[in-house]
Amino acid sequence: MLKIRAIKLEVNTTSGLFGANYEFTNGLNIIRGDNSTGKSSLFQSILYGLGFEELLGGKNEKTMQSALKDQVEFPDGKFHSINQSFVYLEIENKEIVTIKRSITSDARKAQLVDVYSGALLTGSDETLPSRPMFVHDKGGASDDIYGFHVFLSEFLNWNLPEVVTTKGELSHLYLQQIAPAFIVEQKSGWSDFFATLPYYAMRNTESRVVEFLLDMDVFENEKRKQQLSSNKQQITNRWNGLFFQFNKLAEKSGGTLRGLEQNPSIINSFGSIYISMLKDEKEIAITDFNEQQKAELTQLEKQQTTTVGTNINKNEEVLKKLTDKLNQLSLNYEMLSPEVNYDKEKLKQYTKQLEAVQEDLRKNKGALKVKSLGHQLPAETASDSCPTCHQGIKDSLLPSEIKQTPMRIEDNVSFLVAQHKMIEVYIEGQEKIIREKEKKLVTYQNQLTEARQEIRDTKKELVQDERLPSVLEIEKRLNLKKKVEFFSKVIEDFAQLMEELKALSKELERLLSKEKDLPKDFFSVEDRKKLALLQENFIALLRKFNYQSKPFEAIRISNDNYLPVAQKMVGEQLFYNIKFDSSASDFIRCLWSYYTSIFKTSIAFQTNHPMLLIFDEPKQQDMAIGNFKSFLSELSQFKEQQVLVFASFENSDDSFKEATHGLKFSLNRIEEKLIKPIS
Amino acid sequence: MEELLIKKLSFTKKPIPLPAEYRPMYKIALIVMILKVCCRGESCNLLKLHLFSWALASEKNMKELHDYVTSNFKTDFSVWGIEPALNRALQLAVAENICDIVNGKNYKLTEKGNKFYEMIKADMELFEVEKTFLTFIGKSHITDSRITSMTQKWNLFYVEN
Numbered sequence: 001m002l003k004i005r006a007i008k009l010e011v012n013t014t015s016g017l018f019g020a021n022y023e024f025t026n027g028l029n030i031i032r033g034d035n036s037t038g039k040s041s042l043f044q045s046i047l048y049g050l051g052f053e054e055l056l057g058g059k060n061e062k063t064m065q066s067a068l069k070d071q072v073e074f075p076d077g078k079f080h081s082i083n084q085s086f087v088y089l090e091i092e093n094k095e096i097v098t099i100k101r102s103i104t105s106d107a108r109k110a111q112l113v114d115v116y117s118g119a120l121l122t123g124s125d126e127t128l129p130s131r132p133m134f135v136h137d138k139g140g141a142s143d144d145i146y147g148f149h150v151f152l153s154e155f156l157n158w159n160l161p162e163v164v165t166t167k168g169e170l171s172h173l174y175l176q177q178i179a180p181a182f183i184v185e186q187k188s189g190w191s192d193f194f195a196t197l198p199y200y201a202m203r204n205t206e207s208r209v210v211e212f213l214l215d216m217d218v219f220e221n222e223k224r225k226q227q228l229s230s231n232k233q234q235i236t237n238r239w240n241g242l243f244f245q246f247n248k249l250a251e252k253s254g255g256t257l258r259g260l261e262q263n264p265s266i267i268n269s270f271g272s273i274y275i276s277m278l279k280d281e282k283e284i285a286i287t288d289f290n291e292q293q294k295a296e297l298t299q300l301e302k303q304q305t306t307t308v309g310t311n312i313n314k315n316e317e318v319l320k321k322l323t324d325k326l327n328q329l330s331l332n333y334e335m336l337s338p339e340v341n342y343d344k345e346k347l348k349q350y351t352k353q354l355e356a357v358q359e360d361l362r363k364n365k366g367a368l369k370v371k372s373l374g375h376q377l378p379a380e381t382a383s384d385s386c387p388t389c390h391q392g393i394k395d396s397l398l399p400s401e402i403k404q405t406p407m408r409i410e411d412n413v414s415f416l417v418a419q420h421k422m423i424e425v426y427i428e429g430q431e432k433i434i435r436e437k438e439k440k441l442v443t444y445q446n447q448l449t450e451a452r453q454e455i456r457d458t459k460k461e462l463v464q465d466e467r468l469p470s471v472l473e474i475e476k477r478l479n480l481k482k483k484v485e486f487f488s489k490v491i492e493d494f495a496q497l498m499e500e501l502k503a504l505s506k507e508l509e510r511l512l513s514k515e516k517d518l519p520k521d522f523f524s525v526e527d528r529k530k531l532a533l534l535q536e537n538f539i540a541l542l543r544k545f546n547y548q549s550k551p552f553e554a555i556r557i558s559n560d561n562y563l564p565v566a567q568k569m570v571g572e573q574l575f576y577n578i579k580f581d582s583s584a585s586d587f588i589r590c591l592w593s594y595y596t597s598i599f600k601t602s603i604a605f606q607t608n609h610p611m612l613l614i615f616d617e618p619k620q621q622d623m624a625i626g627n628f629k630s631f632l633s634e635l636s637q638f639k640e641q642q643v644l645v646f647a648s649f650e651n652s653d654d655s656f657k658e659a660t661h662g663l664k665f666s667l668n669r670i671e672e673k674l675i676k677p678i679s
Numbered sequence: 680m681e682e683l684l685i686k687k688l689s690f691t692k693k694p695i696p697l698p699a700e701y702r703p704m705y706k707i708a709l710i711v712m713i714l715k716v717c718c719r720g721e722s723c724n725l726l727k728l729h730l731f732s733w734a735l736a737s738e739k740n741m742k743e744l745h746d747y748v749t750s751n752f753k754t755d756f757s758v759w760g761i762e763p764a765l766n767r768a769l770q771l772a773v774a775e776n777i778c779d780i781v782n783g784k785n786y787k788l789t790e791k792g793n794k795f796y797e798m799i800k801a802d803m804e805l806f807e808v809e810k811t812f813l814t815f816i817g818k819s820h821i822t823d824s825r826i827t828s829m830t831q832k833w834n835l836f837y838v839e840n
Contacts, residue, residue: 359737359738360699363698363699363700363705366699366705366708366805366806366809367699367704369802369805370704370705370708370799370805371702371704371705373704373708373795373798373799373802374707377791377795377798379704379707379775379777379795380775381703381704381707381771382704386774387771387774388774393703393771395702396697396701396702396703397700397701397702397703397706397764397767397768398697398764399763404695405692405694405695406694406696406697406701407694407696407697408694409702411694412696412697415696416696
């Protein structure tokens with residue numbers, strides 16, 4: 001727990017030393033001071049000592065009132081300029097430390113904090129060792145040695161949780177963000193739940209704070225979910241990289257990749273992923289393709305190298321076959337090439353259509369907006385009724401003789417959206433067709449070149465000396481050998497990529513089943529108990545404080561943001577912020593109840609709550625003194641914990657007596673002025 | 680051929696999609712913007728409204744009018760579309776008291792029309808393209824006398840043909 005043991009203000013003025021000393025005990029402490037005695041200055045000094053002054057709406061000394069930094073007024077009407085001022089705050093968890101921080105000082109910046117290891121204010125030892133630290137400067141919340149808030153969270157035994165920032169990164173929750181759940185400031189603190197929460201570009205901070213204070217498991221689950229989603233992103237990236245490599249390999253070998261999807265999916269049969277090659281107009285797998293080549297090569301190697309003479313007849317036959325092949329290939333090429341052009345033209349048209357639909361969609365959305373503006377204007381035309389004769393006009397400018405009913409604009413928009421999607425699908429398909437055909441064209445072209453080369457070589461051999469060995473055959477054998485080597489290498493690379501793919505698919509499988517295992521909502525059994533108790537406490541307190549704006553059956557604690565919500569009508573499933581239907585004073589009762597019920601629930605479950613509540617002038621909105629008394633009596637029951645209430649009791653002794661009659665508490669009375677001369 | 684065993688056929692009329700240009704409030708909104716942004720005294724004659732309404736129908740038309748203005752009225756541009764839909768929208772706008780007929784031939788924006796314009800203007804995303812175009816043309820480029828001189832060409836055009 002965090003216990004405030006004592007506070008000391010030390011103000012050096014041109015007229016000597018001024019200051020104030022207060023000590024606080026366990027249980028309820030009432031700090032009573034009439035208006036403008038400096039009650040709030042004392043409250044603010046506690047925040048300042050803890051480095052929580054952001055709750056007052058700023059950083060460092062500028063958040064403090066002039067009585068602590070510019071001039072002291074004592075007695076009324078007489079002013080003394082301040083040369084130097086310090087706040088000392090003695091706090092206790094398992095040990096006691098004292099914090100010293102300057103408000104005005106030429107020698108020390110307000111970011112500097114001295115932490116004395118011991119009770120400097122209530123103890124007798126004035127020579128305690130101290131360590132310098134700093135707040136708010138970069139590193140104040142993260143530097144292990146010098147960061148004051150790092151020290152403070154260690155002091156409180158708090159393991160600050162990580163939350164997701166608006167940029168999607170992880171960052172620790174700041175102490176200043178947790179403080180508004182147990183310290184409520186007078187000026188803006190009573191305007192809303194967590195009204196003084198400083199903004200640090202984090203999402204749903206209030207909910208995270210409640211989850212932390214109640215030590216809920218949902219926090220861990222939420223984090224796990226975020227981690228899984230970031231793992232998934234990594235797998236997707238690696239998958240994309242692999243997919244790209246596979247395709248590149250296929251392209252290099254002149255084939256097409258089959259059976260692998262671009263998006264990560266669990267693969268069960270890896271055999272269906274292969275590179276397909278085109279041979280004699282048929283598709284075969286690259287492994288079979290290479291086997292055939294190998295067989296051909298062994299066949300060739302078995303044969304004796306023949307001379308040109310013996311090959312003449314064979315060569316003539318080969319030449320004829322080659323010429324036929326060449327013709328067939330050129331024909332294929334000639335046929336396919338205009339097809340591609342035609343397909344490209346079609347793609348252009350689709351693209352044009354897409355643009356037209358987009359433009360139409362834009363205009364229709366405009367029309368929809370203008371129509372709703374017309375309702376507000378108001379214009380009768382917007383309600384499809386003629387402004388002169390009040391007959392229906394069907395939302396159309398077509399002549400009334402045309403007996404067609406146009407779609408409502410909303411339908412028209414969704415109609416166009418559907419069209420837009422359809423055309424996009426067309427375009428995607430068309431682009432795929434073009435890619436495949438272009439690839440085929442390239443294959444044809446390569447085959448053509450190859451065939452021409454063979455024809456030239458054969459022809460050359462036909463006119464050579466008949467006694468020479470057949471160069472053609474030697475060349476063919478060498479070429480084939482090279483090809484076999486090349487494809488063997490491709491197959492090897494492919495197998496390697498395949499191994500990676502298998503590993504990735506396994507990883508994906510594990511990840512997906514982990515994702516399945518995540519609970520639908522992230523609450524554990526314990527969490528539900530805590531939330532139930534929170535709600536029970538909250539409603540019981542509202543009852544006690546005489547809340548009347550809504551029936552109690554209609555009030556819940558939201559499972560989304562843990563704030564109180566109310567049903568619009570009993571029985572309806574629509575909940576919204578309780579603030580909307582509560583009167584001003586009833587909303588103050590909500591705030592009392594809410595912060596107190598978080599406190600109570602935390603005590604029951606022994607969670608992370610600092611076991612400290614500090615309220616500055618909780619009697620707002622002309623609250624009846626009787627209700628205020630109920631509140632104080634509730635607070636006075638926390639004997640083991642600490643509650644500080646700063647209040648003026650309408651500057652009246654009677655009110656004070658009425659509100660505190662019969663309660664057990666420690667009183668600190670600010671007489672006259674907070675800052676007084678010290679002799 | 681097999682005989683079809685259909686005893687009864689019925690047809691249901693489905694609503695048809697309609698271009699935004701044929702939506703009354705859409706057209707009225709365009710009229711309001713044209714009168715406010717491109718017309719001196721927030722009033723102009725029917726032909727000028729037709730010119731702008733035609734221009735706003737497509738990007739191609741907008742470019743044509745844009746080029747005509749930037750070339751200091753030198754490009755060959757004299758004919759634009761006249762559509763009955765605009766006339767119907769104008770009738771509605773007058774009935775709604777969004778604009779008035781003054782001097783028997785000019786349309787002028789009323790106070791209610793001005794209010795409608797402010798509402799349209801407040802939404803930054805609404806009619807972004809149209810707003811940019813109309814603001815570019817402004818009040819001074821296409822005046823009533825410019826319209827008259829343009830339409831005079833129609834007569835010549837007729838005579839020569």
